[in-house]
Amino acid sequence: QLQLQESGPGLVKPSETLSLTCTVSGGSISTNNYYWGWIRQPPGKGLEWIGNIYYSGSTYYSPSLKSRVSISLDTSKNHFSLKLNSVTAADTAVYYCARRLGGSSNCDYWGQGALVTVSS
């Protein structure tokens, strides 16, 4: 059974960089035809797509976050990472990692989510 687990600091200061890692167990992130992505949800609000990375390394980002976001794969550790720089209080959210099948909207496995608060 595939499992995804987010990890990283729960508190980040304004203007600094938010960094999260999603560790995948029960399967390989190098598996053909899968995308690995990040979605966030501010407290009491809806879901927002942040971006995806293909197993080959190609990346796709939300236009509203593109200038501040980076997603990378580490196949040796079987995890992928999110970096969001120049954060503000508006970036406070629960951050989810998830897997999506290529050529489909099938986003079947999600992590449990990690709350990141931006505050001084």
Added chain:
Amino acid sequence: QSALTQPASVSGSPGQSITISCTGTSSDVGGYNYVSWYQQHPDTAPKLIIYDVSNRPSGVSNRFSGSKSGNTASLTISGLQAEDEADYYCNSYTSSSTWVFGGGTKLAVL
């Protein structure tokens, strides 16, 4: 890209059917059969209930069904049960090779 438009809330009685709409444009919902729906209970991760407009993942009740007409996708829940009370989100692929969510719909089972 703008969020897809969903009603903020819907409600129904046990046993009834309800439908949640998700309206986009020809650049997202209307242009691709890559629409999915997620159910989210409080303080839990979203759960996939419909993908590619009308497909149900293994283990999801057949009371959930999806469809699309033009730029609007719809999720129908039949035989409403108390456990269906949750937030529901649609998600679509876009012509920019990105993905966009709807604003979410809170379902109340009265």
